Amino acid sequence: MDFAQLLFGIIANPNVAYVLLVVGLLALVLAITAPGTGFLEIAAVVCLALAVIGLSQLPVNIAGIALIGLGIALLLADIKLQSGLVAVGGAVALGLGSLFLFRPGEDAVVVSWWLALGVTLGTAALFGFGATRAFRAMRAPARVGDTNLVGAVGILRSAMTKEGTHYVGTALVNGELWTVRSDVALPEGSEVVVTRVEGLTLHICPQPPAPAPRSADLRDIFTQRRSGR
16 A cells, blocks of 8 residues: 555545544634734645545535534634624534534444544634633733834744735734734845834834944044053
8 A cells, every 4th residue: 555545544534534624724714814924824725635635535414514614713703702602602513513524324424522522622722712812912002002012123933925015924023923014025034123003913114224333433432442451
């Protein structure tokens, strides 16, 4: 058995195909909400592609896939709505979709109860943590206000990707990782300066180089060093 056949046999397992589907959808949602790194986009494409290949060999129930997608969408919506009930509804829909992902039949293709429960609770906890972080960020105007961040210097932590007429990436500013937007593409590791704050996105520009010392300044430095001997 070659590697391709071995891989095909693994992803055709109902539990593996289910995990790939959920992870791919989660990566896609996170890539949409926090673009710029490129890792999440690649993970979403790879996981969803493998999930489609695996699920194509199994008796898939379309209603189950729809419930899983609805559950993740509701959990995502709760980050902004902060209702709690929406998150509960999303977790229930995700759990039911996990159990009904495959049509009942003689082959008895089902997702493990323990796996479905673990994925559901883990996803709900992930979005609950994300919702808490987002809520705290929105309730802290002093941290995202112009007073603290405009003019701050940061380091670009990822290569920028083009989105429309702008370039998007992530940068470390004031000890925190931010989504940043620039009019020009900048390489990873560049020093940048915050020019404007728009919600949780920072608009940046390249850090201008330090001005070279003037000849008069050099003479003063030399004179001070000689007088200090």
